[in-house]
Amino acid sequence: MAAATLAFIVTRSAPELVAPSRATPRELRPLSDIDSQDGLRFYRSGLHFFRGGGAGAGAAAPAEVVRRGLADALVHYYPVAGRIREVQPERKLVVECTGDGVVFVEADADVSLSDFGDVLCPPFPCYQELLCEPDGNCATVVGRPLLFVQVTRLRCGGFVFGLQMCHNIADAAGAVQLLRAIGEMSRGMPAPTVAPVWARELLMARSPPVVTHRHPEYDETAAGGNHDKLVNNEPLVQRAFFFGAKEMSALRELVAAPAGAVAGAGVRISRFDMLAAFLWQRRAAALEYADDDEVRVMFVVNARGRSPPLPAGVYGNAFAFAVAACTAGRLRESPLGEVVAMVADAKARAASDGYVQSVADLMAQRGRPRFGRAARTYLVSDVTRAGFEGVDFGWGEGLYSGGPAAVTLATFHLTAKNASGEDVIAVPMCLPAAAMERLELDVHMSLNH
Template identity: 40%
Template structure:
């Protein structure tokens, strides 16, 4: 049972400039005009620093004060968005604040997992209250935060972010400022930098790539995952599982863990959805340009959206019949194209010329690597979270399209990656079978462990 107090607005702790700031031409694309939820679980105060005499600190009070202080340098996050001609977004920096909810739950941290394992899905409707009237992109608070105390003295920090304002790296930068201030710092170690003009279209704009990731594709029967009967499950890929997947590809085929895992999951997911053999299926990788180039395209402290998409396509038959190396080569080639500065500039110009479109969703699977972003390392004074990352698979208006790779350590201390997946129940059953079938034929008869949370019944 969760008990919540009345939602309140947390404003900057000091006066901030009243002004209007224009978003970049990456920020305000249709693909990012949604609310995206994140969540962190913290253990009880026996794990916190200085807990002998400071152990009774209230995480709600500590975080409220720290957020108010952090909103001074990050004052645009306390503002409200509005839309100008050409659907161009700008933020009115009026200091109205973000929504903050104080809550208590009659459960312990252990109730959220199998032993000490905490991973999605979570009962988000209880841990992040959807305040009526707060979900619109325009004219509403840009961040909603709920801090829930648990009866074991642990607590949960859940956030909902208006994605047009920033992505996960930018949110982590802001929350790291909150964490530093909560631990007693006088100011954040990284000062925020706006400078969204650096990701503005050229004059005149010129598109030099095809950008099939934004193609408009007529919906045909079965091209979009059905909304009904959707289930969320998480899969842990540790060193053993990754090694097993690597043995499914030639030894001389070099690739990153992200590329190998993406190719593998895409193939299993496509097989589970059972498209027609000649149906075109797609996968997009989210590419961050924050630290991609040398010299850097963006300055340290920049907290706008910094993503472009790389797209791969195949017929369903070719993807599912060919060995994993077929999908892997598609992923690698697409990423290579998308990581050039000209591709980035072409994407930005495409947004302006084409009216800031949404990416293609028909038969598409979007993957984002969050393993190095740092959401799992944020320390508000109680140590690092037991889990920190995306709250569920399939965010935005289209469920089941996006999966984010989250860093995770299992009960044996093995570091790995948790991949949340959202599929219809029948497809999820086939997905699990396909994972195990492929890994069963790998050496040592390995299989991927699956866990589905049942905490919702406790709340």
């Protein structure tokens, strides 16, 4: 991990608007009811670290190359160069394709890649310096640029690509698709390999809306209202946990133990199910919830390849949230195999036919409620298979790609390398200091039994 005491100075250029390099249509593009939910009204940040030199260097600076690739990619992704408007009284969001452009900043930092330490993973020191805008869950998206990009050249010749993208316009898979297109155009390709598809009408609410499934992910009265040990102003600490081959093997042994055989009766157990179940159980124990407190894990289920079928190239939000819940006492006492079964069952429900359509209808029927407000909820998202590591602006794949710039109460499963160079899953966490100490000890003891 990078030293928490690392500090450096960044000199930024004045922000500029990068518009599509050619004329693009001027039109209104409605966002889907999945896109328009209130919980997605924020900017998702991400950092990509690249070495200098190589085929992409030449005489051109990284910022110059990326700026040109960005302008060319926006010809194909021209709604991203527009502005979101809100249609009353339903508060539905639309994109006005104005061609105004996205924000671009060129910067220089007096720091080298090696100064960030042996392991590149959030929390990154001084991460705000690598982004255009202050990072946070800003709910103001109407009328603002939809994408902010900063390219920061480092002292060693490497650079950091930092982005902040409005979540209403794209999910993780959509962001990867756009970033790969920028990379391809930066490398001189005439068009993106994957042509972007709008198709937001496929995830619109029906008229009238018909909610056909239960949606506990939008139930704000569950899990004890707002009472939670994470909202009592206690200082939080950040730590990343790493799961390589050794740790995942230890987890499989825990799941397959006789007491945990519930999850293993001929059913394939995904690494996400296993890891999410393990950390949900250990995190809840570390926070010392009362036995009768309801605790939850909530996570993203990709809707691509499910019903309704979505064409290749769709870059909008195409996912649903799955929720598993039980009492803290039951969670603590259950063998890991049973907890994995809870997670797998929740995933199956959210992946069932018609579930995402039901979410779209719920948005229209209930005024686009936010998700995840219930207390004692462990919110986790797996981006290890999203494809961020394939982003290449001409300098090869990044040393670290795509994860959030900071550690928040929401948790991500990220692709990283540990200090030995092994490919691992990194899971940054944010907890009160005493709970983090308990979690670290529990994870260590459980994986080294």
